[in-house]
Amino acid sequence: MEKVIVVIGPTSVGKTKMGVALAKKLNGEVISGDSMQVYRQMDIGTAKVTIEEMEGVTHHCIDILDPKDQYSVHDFQQTVRKQITEITNRGHVPIIVGGTGLYIKAALYDYTFSEMENNHDEINKKYKDYTNEQLYAHLKQIDEESAKILHFNNRRRVLRAIEIYEQTGQKKSEMINEQEHICLYDAYFVGLTLPRELLYERINLRVDLMMKNGLQGEMESLIKQGLTRENQSMKAIGYKEWFDYFEGKCDLNEVSENIKKHSRQYAKRQYTWFKNQFDVHWYDVCLENFSKTIEEVSRDLKNPNKN
Numbered sequence: 001m002e003k004v005i006v007v008i009g010p011t012s013v014g015k016t017k018m019g020v021a022l023a024k025k026l027n028g029e030v031i032s033g034d035s036m037q038v039y040r041q042m043d044i045g046t047a048k049v050t051i052e053e054m055e056g057v058t059h060h061c062i063d064i065l066d067p068k069d070q071y072s073v074h075d076f077q078q079t080v081r082k083q084i085t086e087i088t089n090r091g092h093v094p095i096i097v098g099g100t101g102l103y104i105k106a107a108l109y110d111y112t113f114s115e116m117e118n119n120h121d122e123i124n125k126k127y128k129d130y131t132n133e134q135l136y137a138h139l140k141q142i143d144e145e146s147a148k149i150l151h152f153n154n155r156r157r158v159l160r161a162i163e164i165y166e167q168t169g170q171k172k173s174e175m176i177n178e179q180e181h182i183c184l185y186d187a188y189f190v191g192l193t194l195p196r197e198l199l200y201e202r203i204n205l206r207v208d209l210m211m212k213n214g215l216q217g218e219m220e221s222l223i224k225q226g227l228t229r230e231n232q233s234m235k236a237i238g239y240k241e242w243f244d245y246f247e248g249k250c251d252l253n254e255v256s257e258n259i260k261k262h263s264r265q266y267a268k269r270q271y272t273w274f275k276n277q278f279d280v281h282w283y284d285v286c287l288e289n290f291s292k293t294i295e296e297v298s299r300d301l302k303n304p305n306k307n
Helices: 015-025 073-089 099-108 123-127 132-142 144-149 155-168 172-178 198-211 213-226 242-246 252-277 290-302
Strands: 003-008 028-032 093-097 186-193 280-283
Touching: 003 015, 003 099, 003 252, 015 028, 015 093, 015 099, 015 290, 028 073, 028 186, 073 093, 073 099, 093 099, 099 252, 123 155, 132 144, 132 155, 144 155, 144 172, 155 172, 186 290, 198 213, 198 252, 213 280, 280 290
Parallel strands: 003 093, 003 186, 028 093, 186 280
Antiparallel strands: none
């Protein structure tokens, strides 16, 4: 069974720094576990790792798609599994670093996505006159559990859940629950955590820095290329909040505050997901001496049974 180290935790907690440090110590290569860092030209809003931050460590699944491209959980699963095998065959340690819980679980566990191999033209045509709200209400009637975890504006995923039910007669939520949730790898989950108030403060400061570093210009460039609310990449926190501004519905301060609010809410959901879905070894991050946290994690990785 291939060994994998997985560094998870909420946004702004220090995952990138930990991943690089572990890779340097363990002769590893980093695989991004972030669903939005796959897109080129989306650097500031995704807090994408910089060349300097990589410190010479090889990173995968970053800057591999254009912002107009679609990228599914299934695509991520296939890519990451291939990377794990290739990195292991090179004699290196695969280290997944990121906060997109569903993507990471799909890559490491016995998730199957046979429904994604279908042609979706028919379902798109059938419901083309439905608004997002009407489509979501229909899903709620046939698969309430799936509706609970989907946003009504995520038309593509709502349609997919409806398509599964119509083609198989089975709810998507039931299909997921029937899977055994067995990890296919010898995975050690490193979870980083901070007190909530301190984490929220770091999130707010990060957004302020993004604004200072040119997030508005990055977004303007993407819009000039024809990106709209409907593009998958533009549903990311840090980008979706700008459309109201460019339509004259809010000011810059409101954009910033909405990004902060959505980031804090996302961090809370990340904690809940990781605690419920993975066997995580949690570490309290020492901001004053991060190397102390790195040493603690490194020690436990050498003696995983003692943790």
